[in-house]
Amino acid sequence: MPRFLPILIAFAAGVALMFAIERGGSRPPAPPVAIPAHAGTVTTATSSAPASDASVADDAPPDQDDWPTDAPSPEQVMAAQPKMLHDALAALSPRTPGKPNLYLVAFAGDGAEDVFRNEAEYASKLFAQRFGASGHALVLENHPDTLTTRPLASWTNLEGALDGLARTMHPDEDILVLYLTTHGGEDHSLLVDIDPLPLDQLDPDGLAAILKKHPWRSKVIVVNACYSGGFVPALRGPGTLVITAARSDRSSFGCGSDSDITYFGRAWLVDGLAKTPDFIAAFNDAAGEIASWEQRDKLTPSEPQIDVGDGIAEKLAAWRATIRPADAPAFAPIVTARSDDGAATAR
Numbered sequence: 528m529p530r531f532l533p534i535l536i537a538f539a540a541g542v543a544l545m546f547a548i549e550r551g552g553s554r555p556p557a558p559p560v561a562i563p564a565h566a567g568t569v570t571t572a573t574s575s576a577p578a579s580d581a582s583v584a585d586d587a588p589p590d591q592d593d594w595p596t597d598a599p600s601p602e603q604v605m606a607a608q609p610k611m612l613h614d615a616l617a618a619l620s621p622r623t624p625g626k627p628n629l630y631l632v633a634f635a636g637d638g639a640e641d642v643f644r645n646e647a648e649y650a651s652k653l654f655a656q657r658f659g660a661s662g663h664a665l666v667l668e669n670h671p672d673t674l675t676t677r678p679l680a681s682w683t684n685l686e687g688a689l690d691g692l693a694r695t696m697h698p699d700e701d702i703l704v705l706y707l708t709t710h711g712g713e714d715h716s717l718l719v720d721i722d723p724l725p726l727d728q729l730d731p732d733g734l735a736a737i738l739k740k741h742p743w744r745s746k747v748i749v750v751n752a753c754y755s756g757g758f759v760p761a762l763r764g765p766g767t768l769v770i771t772a773a774r775s776d777r778s779s780f781g782c783g784s785d786s787d788i789t790y791f792g793r794a795w796l797v798d799g800l801a802k803t804p805d806f807i808a809a810f811n812d813a814a815g816e817i818a819s820w821e822q823r824d825k826l827t828p829s830e831p832q833i834d835v836g837d838g839i840a841e842k843l844a845a846w847r848a849t850i851r852p853a854d855a856p857a858f859a860p861i862v863t864a865r866s867d868d869g870a871a872t873a874r
Contacts, residue, residue, distance in 0.1 A: 594671065594722070595672070598671065598674045598675065599674065599675065601724055604679070604724070608678060608679055609687075611677075611678045612678045612684050612687050612688060612691070613691075615665055615666075615677075615678055615688075616665070616688065616695075619662055619663060619695065620663060621695075622663075622695060622701065626846075626849045627702055627745075627845060627846040627849060628697070628701040629658060629663060629701070629846060630663045630664075630692055630701060630702070631650065631663065631665065631704045631706065632664075632666075632685070632688055632689070632705050632706070633646075633647035633665070633666045633667070633668075633706045634647065634668075634680045634685060634705070634706065634708070634709075635666070635667070635668045635670065635680050635708055636669060636680050636708065636709025636710070636717055636718055636719045636720065636729070637669060637709045637710050637718050637719075637720050637721075638669030638720060638721030639720065639722070639784075640782060640784055640786075641784075641787070641860065641861065642781070642783070642786045642787060642788060642789060643669075643670075643708045643709055643782070644668055644669075644673070645787055645788055645792075645858075645860045645861055646708045646751065646788055646789065646792040646796065647667075647668050647706070648666065648668075649856075649858055650664075650706050650796055651664040653796060653856060654704070656855070656856050657800070657801075657804070657852050657853050657855045658804060658850055658852060659850050659851075659852075659853075665688055666678075667680040667685060668680050669681075669719070669721040669726075670721070679721065679724070679726070680719060681719060681727070682719065682727040682729060682733070682737075683727075685737060686737055689737060689740075689741055692741075693742065696743065698741075698742035698743055698744060701743065701745070702745040702746070702747065702846055703746045703747070704746075704747040705746070705747070705748050705749065706749045706751070707729075707748075707749065707751065708752065708792065709751075710752060711750075711752030711753040711755050711779075712753070713754055714730075715730060715731055715757030715758060716728045716729065716730045717729040717750070717755075731757055731758045731760070731762065732761055734758065734762065743766075744765075744838075745767075745839060745842045746766065746767045746768070746839075747770070747806060747839070747843075748767065748769050748770070749770045749771075750769075750772065751771075751779070751789060751791045751792060751795075752771075752772060752779065753777070753778040754773060754774075754775055754778070755771035755775075755779070756771045756774040756775035756776075756832040757775040758771055759832055759834050762834075763836060764836050765836050765839075766839050766842065767834075768807070768833070768834070768839045768840075768843070769832075769833070769834040769836075770806070770810055770831070770832070771833075772789070772790075772829060772831055773791075773829040773832070774829065774830040774832060777828070777829045777830055778827070778829060779829040779831075780821065780826055780829060781793065787858075787860035788858065790817050791813065791817060791829075793858075794812070794813035794814075794816040794817045794820075795809055795813040796858075797858045798816060799812045799816075800855060801855035804847050804850065804852045805843070806843060807835065807840060807843075810831065813831065814830075814831045817829060817831060
């Protein structure tokens with residue numbers, strides 16, 4: 528483990544700056560304090576926080592006890608990101624001409640809990656197997672066990688992923704599905720974190736600014752987090768379907784170290800989309816299912832939100848007419864056993 532955290536942070540900032548300059552991005556690197564560097568409110572996470580504190584930076588030195596002993600160092604992980612993202616984009620299959628193509632980006636923001644990784648991995652598997660989007664799914668993931676196999680879920684990698692897809696997708700014909708799952712704060716920021724890496728948080732204005740840089744006419748944006756209804760005003764618009772797990776002033780449920788999948792992930796991804804390939808109909812089913820669970824558990828209703836922009840329902844119907852949905856895969860959480868020395872063994 529490196530002992531010189533200031534050197535690590537400076538190096539990471541330099542990598543982020545070079546990557547942004549290469550793409551012509553306007554986002555400067557953020558130091559490990561809260562600064563208004565993006566279009567919206569930005570903070571840098573240095574430790575995991577509960578959902579209500581997702582936008583608060585911790586000034587204490589990061590705890591590196593959870594960093595796996597068999598993984599590259601944090602500095603090496605940061606340095607590897609441009610190549611990992613490049614390779615992930617290069618591995619995508621070419622688009623099929625003559626019909627709408629669906630592309631999925633799954634973003635698992637908090638590396639401290641398995642539940643978000645489980646959802647991102649399942650979303651990738653579901654869209655490939657059930658909807659014929661094989662080869663058109665990209666997973667960005669913060670998790671100790673995927674540091675060498677998945678690009679990090681970071682602001683920089685999300686921008687880079689969408690930049691890469693913009694060179695592949697047809698802007699008028701194809702549909703982008705962006706599924707974000709993590710903790711959400713009352714200020715409507717999303718927790719983006721894997722200790723001890725200094726990662727920028729994602730807020731509604733920031734996400735909207737990233738998406739507006741790209742020419743897609745048809746988008747489905749799913750934000751699975753507490754208080755995620757706060758993303759609707761910034762993201763809504765023609766050709767856009769916005770789905771969130773909760774109202775802007777409500778928590779959603781099912782995250783935590785003891786959970787395999789969130790309430791919303793279970794209801795929309797696993798149950799809803801197994802019944803129908805219609806994203807809107809699946810949302811309606813999921814909202815009712817979640818309400819029944821919350822009533823059973825005596826929880827304040829999360830009230831998932833949906834906003835259907837002009838033209839997106841028709842575009843999704845045209846896409847569904849070109850596919851023959853297969854059976855949905857069974858949901859099986861990824862379980863990782865760790866030895867006393869921190870080495871991981873998946874089972």
